[in-house]
Amino acid sequence: MTIESIVGSTIVSVSSLVIDSRKIEKNSLFVALRGTQVDGHAYIDQAIESGAGAVLCEKLPADLREGVTYVEVLDTNQALAIASTNFFDNPSSKLHLVGVTGTNGKTTIATLLYDMFTDMGYTVGLLSTVKIKVGDETFEATHTTPDSISINRYLNEMVLAGCTYCFMEVSSHGIDQKRTFGLQFKGGVFTNLSHDHLDYHKTFADYRDAKKTFFDQLPKSAFAITNKDDKNGMVMVQNTVAKIKTYGLKNVADYKAQVLENQFSGMLMKIGLHELWVQLIGAFNASNLLAVYAVAIELGANEEEVLVGISKLKSVDGRFQYIVSKDEITAIVDYAHTPDALKNVLDTINSIRTYNERLITIVGCGGNRDKTKRPIMAQIATELSSKVILTSDNPRFEDPYVILEEMEAGVEPQNAMKTLLIEDRKQAIKAACQEAKPGDIILIAGKGHETYQEIKGVRSDFNDLVIVKEFLDKRS
Numbered sequence: 001m002t003i004e005s006i007v008g009s010t011i012v013s014v015s016s017l018v019i020d021s022r023k024i025e026k027n028s029l030f031v032a033l034r035g036t037q038v039d040g041h042a043y044i045d046q047a048i049e050s051g052a053g054a055v056l057c058e059k060l061p062a063d064l065r066e067g068v069t070y071v072e073v074l075d076t077n078q079a080l081a082i083a084s085t086n087f088f089d090n091p092s093s094k095l096h097l098v099g100v101t102g103t104n105g106k107t108t109i110a111t112l113l114y115d116m117f118t119d120m121g122y123t124v125g126l127l128s129t130v131k132i133k134v135g136d137e138t139f140e141a142t143h144t145t146p147d148s149i150s151i152n153r154y155l156n157e158m159v160l161a162g163c164t165y166c167f168m169e170v171s172s173h174g175i176d177q178k179r180t181f182g183l184q185f186k187g188g189v190f191t192n193l194s195h196d197h198l199d200y201h202k203t204f205a206d207y208r209d210a211k212k213t214f215f216d217q218l219p220k221s222a223f224a225i226t227n228k229d230d231k232n233g234m235v236m237v238q239n240t241v242a243k244i245k246t247y248g249l250k251n252v253a254d255y256k257a258q259v260l261e262n263q264f265s266g267m268l269m270k271i272g273l274h275e276l277w278v279q280l281i282g283a284f285n286a287s288n289l290l291a292v293y294a295v296a297i298e299l300g301a302n303e304e305e306v307l308v309g310i311s312k313l314k315s316v317d318g319r320f321q322y323i324v325s326k327d328e329i330t331a332i333v334d335y336a337h338t339p340d341a342l343k344n345v346l347d348t349i350n351s352i353r354t355y356n357e358r359l360i361t362i363v364g365c366g367g368n369r370d371k372t373k374r375p376i377m378a379q380i381a382t383e384l385s386s387k388v389i390l391t392s393d394n395p396r397f398e399d400p401y402v403i404l405e406e407m408e409a410g411v412e413p414q415n416a417m418k419t420l421l422i423e424d425r426k427q428a429i430k431a432a433c434q435e436a437k438p439g440d441i442i443l444i445a446g447k448g449h450e451t452y453q454e455i456k457g458v459r460s461d462f463n464d465l466v467i468v469k470e471f472l473d474k475r476s
């Protein structure tokens, strides 16, 4: 990246890198980013008044302050990523970093890899939607892919803690905002591509191309593992210089697997020539496990050890977690918040259930997020369940009733009778628990591991699993 201009001394000591003028420390470098809400350039003076000694920006301010160093570049997102890597002494080069991208399955694959490599005796790092791990230590995650300062800070902590591997989720927002630019990946994985985030990326092609950039930037020394069963699987790797490996359940691929049996308690899989029982369920999880297997083999792990490791893996928090009440009602909590994820989870349940029972689905759609997925998710839920309660899922700054109306628009006339609207999510769960009969299945989709409901910027405690357990316990 070329520097357009520098004003002030180039011998300046920087205490920290900061992207928010409200979080400036003495002698920090303030990086002005153009955001979706405001332009960080408007806060340069405020940052200096709070103690910033240097500024990285795309346009120099009209009034330049004495004693402050200004560096002008074409793209502050990219410059920030490079500065962060350098500031923390290039931590990604000191461990094996693997990135996982795609619409669904990122958290699952990254977490399963973290669990498996930890179980094999390695000290491992994880950057995921649910949590950040530095070895055994856990930190709260605010994003799926944090900003580049946080990524490099955590990677550095991982190096200092003796981690030899780090598995991270690479979101499309993260790629687009260059949060992962300049990281030295040992490998990348593509899961699948389906409808999500069209509020941000505007078109499906833009969304796809954002994901593809990740593979375009992988070095020759890295591996690029792609899902042959997804129609964009080969598109992702068409311009990469990395070593391409494919995996698939349905198509000819380097890594092949099949699901031989599927039950609520697990499935019998065939990976390559080996049959094994695993504790996760659903074809989508077979695909996730196959990706985990492929990564481990490409990283040089022993095949037998990997197969044993895979058979020990348990489902990730909030991903198809289920409890069974005393009177035999099964409640499943799952993070399905995209049409494809919801369809997969419902198809999986429907392939296992006997149809002597009813499947009651509770689902909502997030506020201030892609509106176009709302009617589709309601259509899928009502088509594939015996009864559906549409409810709220983090309405954020939107009117929850408007979100519900937009969802309801997708319910086809023949399914209207089995659809109910209960805005309050707790009441929705209560209603399902009261209505369920022994043997019935309740799916609560969309929030998974989340422990809050976000309304007008305020997050109140909310945990689907805890709440459903409470109401089911009350029945007995």
Ligand SMILES: CC(=O)N[C@H]1[C@@H](OP(=O)(O)OP(=O)(O)OC[C@H]2O[C@@H](n3ccc(=O)[nH]c3=O)[C@H](O)[C@@H]2O)O[C@H](CO)[C@@H](O)[C@@H]1O[C@H](C)C(=O)N[C@@H](C)C(=O)N[C@H](CCC(=O)O)C(=O)O
Residues within 6 Å of the ligand: 019, 020, 021, 022, 032, 033, 034, 035, 036, 037, 038, 039, 040, 041, 043, 129, 142, 143, 144, 145, 146, 147, 171, 172, 173, 174
């Ligand atoms: C849409 C989006 O990606 N937003 C991210 C973006 O914020 P923004 O564009 O709204 O920023 P802004 O508020 O316009 O501000 C621009 C700049 O001015 C600075 N500023 C602002 C005000 C001020 O007083 N002083 C100041 O310096 C801000 O710190 C920022 O650097 O840049 C911020 C700093 O990096 C992020 O925290 C923020 O993530 C928000 C919280 C968010 O919700 N992001 C979601 C959509 C997201 O990124 N999700 C993905 C994937 C989700 C998935 O798993 O599918 C993720 O990776 O988590």
Ligand SMILES: Nc1ncnc2c1ncn2[C@@H]1O[C@H](COP(=O)(O)OP(=O)(O)OP(=O)(O)O)[C@@H](O)[C@H]1O
Residues within 6 Å of the ligand: 102, 103, 104, 105, 106, 107, 108, 109, 129, 144, 169, 191, 192, 284, 285, 287, 288, 318, 319, 320, 334, 335, 336, 337, 340, 341, 342, 344, 345, 448
């Ligand atoms: N390989 C897959 N294909 C389709 N759906 C999947 C797959 N793996 C998981 N899912 C579904 O998607 C949901 C989210 O899974 P996961 O958290 O692993 O995805 P993610 O890509 O990390 O999502 P996010 O974009 O929110 O970070 C799961 O609860 C499940 O319903």
Ligand SMILES: N[C@H](CCC[C@H](N)C(=O)O)C(=O)O
Residues within 6 Å of the ligand: 129, 144, 337, 365, 366, 367, 369, 393, 394, 446, 447, 450
């Ligand atoms: N990482 C996703 C999570 C969505 C989860 C759902 N519960 C919601 O709030 O929409 C997003 O930020 O779009």
Ligand SMILES: [Mg+2]
Residues within 6 Å of the ligand: 106, 107, 108, 128, 129, 130, 144, 169
């Ligand atoms: Mg995730």
